[in-house]
Amino acid sequence: xxxxxxxxxxxxVPEGENLVLNCSFTDSAIYNLQWFxxxxxxxxxxxxxxxxxxxxxxxxxxxxxxxxxSGRSTLYIAASQPGDSATYLCAVRMDSSYKLIFGSGTRxxxxx
Amino acid sequence: xxxxxxxxxxxxxxxxxxxxxxxxQNLNHDAMYWYRQDxxxxxxxxxxxxxxxxxxxxxxxxxxxxSREKKESFPLTVTSAQKNPTAFYLCASRERGxxxxxxxxxxxxxxxxx
Numbered sequence: 032x033x034x035x036x037x038x039x040x041x042x043x044v045p046e047g048e049n050l051v052l053n054c055s056f057t058d059s060a061i062y063n064l065q066w067f068x069x070x071x072x073x074x075x076x077x078x079x080x081x082x083x084x085x086x087x088x089x090x091x092x093x094x095x096x097x098x099x100x101s102g103r104s105t106l107y108i109a110a111s112q113p114g115d116s117a118t119y120l121c122a123v124r125m126d127s128s129y130k131l132i133f134g135s136g137t138r139x140x141x142x143x
Numbered sequence: 144x145x146x147x148x149x150x151x152x153x154x155x156x157x158x159x160x161x162x163x164x165x166x167x168q169n170l171n172h173d174a175m176y177w178y179r180q181d182x183x184x185x186x187x188x189x190x191x192x193x194x195x196x197x198x199x200x201x202x203x204x205x206x207x208x209x210s211r212e213k214k215e216s217f218p219l220t221v222t223s224a225q226k227n228p229t230a231f232y233l234c235a236s237r238e239r240g241x242x243x244x245x246x247x248x249x250x251x252x253x254x255x256x257x
Contacts, residue, residue, distance in 0.1 A: 035185070065246070074147075074233055074248035075186075120185060129174055129193060129237075130201065131246065133185030 033058040035123055037134035044111055045142050052106040052137045054121035059099045062124040066095050066106050069118045069136070078119075079106070111141045146170065147249035149234050155257045156221065156228060164219045164252045166234035175217035176235040176246070179203060186233060192217055221254060229256050 034057045044050050054064070063082045067075040079088045079095040081104070087096040094107040104121055118138045122131040147168045156162045168175065174193045178186040188201030192211040206225025211217055217236075221228045231253055237246040 040183070067248075072231075072251070072253075074149075074250045075235075077245050077247070080245055122186075129191060130188055131186075133187075135183065135185040 033061075033123060033125060033132050035121060035132050035134040037119075037121060037137050039137060040135065041138040041140075043140040043142060046111060046113060048111050048141075050108050050111055050139075052108070052119050052139070054104040054106070054134055056102045056104075056123050056132075058125070059102050060125065061099065064095075064097055064104050064121060064123050065131070066093075066104075067120045067122065069120060071118075075120065108139075111139075113141045113143050115139060116141050147234055147236055147247055149232075149249035149252050151252060152250070153253045153255075155255050157257060159223045161220055161222050162254065164221070164232055164234075164254070166217045166219065166249060168215055168217075168234075168236045168247075168249075170236055170247065171214070172236035172238050172247075173214070174237045175211070176237075177201075177207075177209065177217070177219045178233045178235065180231040180233060180251075189219065189232075228254055230254060 036055045065080045066078045069075045081088050081097040092109040097104045118136040120136040122133045150165045176191045177189040180186050187203050189207050190209040192198035195214050198211050208220045233251045234249040235246050238244045
């Protein structure tokens with residue numbers, strides 16, 4: 032059974048710092064992996080999607096990497112801003128399934 | 144604007160009552176999903192539907208029911224059989240048949256048992 036883990040559960044950094052969020056999964060036979068942002072009491076917004084054949088995806092100050100063999104993905108945020116404060120969740124989609132399996136998220140606070 | 148609309152945003156349920164959460168999308172997506180989120184946790188799949196008039200149980204379907212009579216609508220009923228329904232409920236949709244397609248979420252509905 033696939034399990035997705037995100038460490039740390041919470042992170043507080045000063046504005047301007049570069050940071051890395053981690054996501055690990057136990058079954059490497061994934062279809063794709065997706066990173067989401069969730070603001071308090073809101074829905075999820077997709078940030079980056081990495082297909083199983085890809086190593087990384089970039090969007091602005093965000094870069095997500097994927098290492099299937101080790102069961103890991105990282106989300107790199109460059110030059111963090113207070114507006115980046117939110118919960119970040121990763122989710123994996125398994126082959127032949129439309130289901131997403133989510134991690135419990137990392138709650139990020141960027142201090143001005 | 145295209146998107147997913149969930150209503151109501153806040154709902155209170157008395158013991159023994161059934162309540163229905165609405166989810167409507169105008170994205171012309173075939174697949175729709177209901178997830179439950181408890182505080183500090185990730186999302187867990189309740190039900191999903193890949194096409195009209197068809198749906199499948201997710202990981203925590205007990206105490207819930209759904210229908211998919213129209214492509215744009217996927218309502219979720221929380222029945223009295225669900226013993227711990229207080230949670231944040233999220234509806235989502237995606238296109239079918241494309242590898243790597245993105246999932247879109249609504250703004251969520253808070254359900255509290257009183």
